């Protein structure tokens with residue numbers, strides 16, 4: 540398996556990867572509805588690719604197993620999405636994608652890699668914690684992260700938290 544920057548011709552496969560990844564939520568009744576949720580559209584993927592903020596995990600046979608996309612916000616690289624096809628989950632693909640995003644953050648001189656996620660879902664906050672991320676305490680949230688969490692809550696997403704991985708010197 541190979542992690543590399545996303546190319547334009549990969550974009551056609553990414554909505555299906557995200558839909559497949561979201562099937563994980565069928566195992567979590569309170570969030571099972573996410574398995575049928577909207578996925579990122581082509582234009583959004585294109586914008587991440589154009590900005591150099593998208594990576595894919597490619598299997599030896601050329602199949603795209605997962606992707607991650609992130610963008611710079613303030614002094615941080617912010618992870619917008621990471622998805623691994625349902626049948627490829629639990630095999631280290633997500634870990635490798637996140638390592639690549641963290642490397643990109645370091646190379647670009649970012650201070651931290653940030654994200655928001657579900658605090659209690661085993662393949663969300665606990666997954667990131669295993670990779671070294673820490674939950675940002677409510678009182679220490681930046682205006683940016685506070686704004687993202689407020690927007691998610693307004694869209695019906697409860698039980699979310701912000702996390703950060705320090706990548707700066």
Ligand SMILES: CC(C)(COP(=O)(O)OP(=O)(O)OC[C@H]1O[C@@H](n2cnc3c(N)ncnc32)[C@H](O)[C@@H]1OP(=O)(O)O)[C@@H](O)C(=O)NCCC(=O)NCCS
Nearest residue numbers: 560563621622623628629630631632633634656661662666
């Ligand atoms: C989150 C996601 C990208 C993780 O990718 P993955 O390839 O399955 O994760 P990995 O195999 O690299 O696992 C990395 C670590 O997390 C743990 N982990 C992953 N999935 C887990 C699960 N369902 N339950 C418990 N632990 C889990 C692994 O045990 C592993 O730890 P270890 O290396 O110390 O043993 C993937 O599960 C996914 O696409 N989920 C649906 C979409 C989603 O929730 N995206 C995140 C949005 S915030």
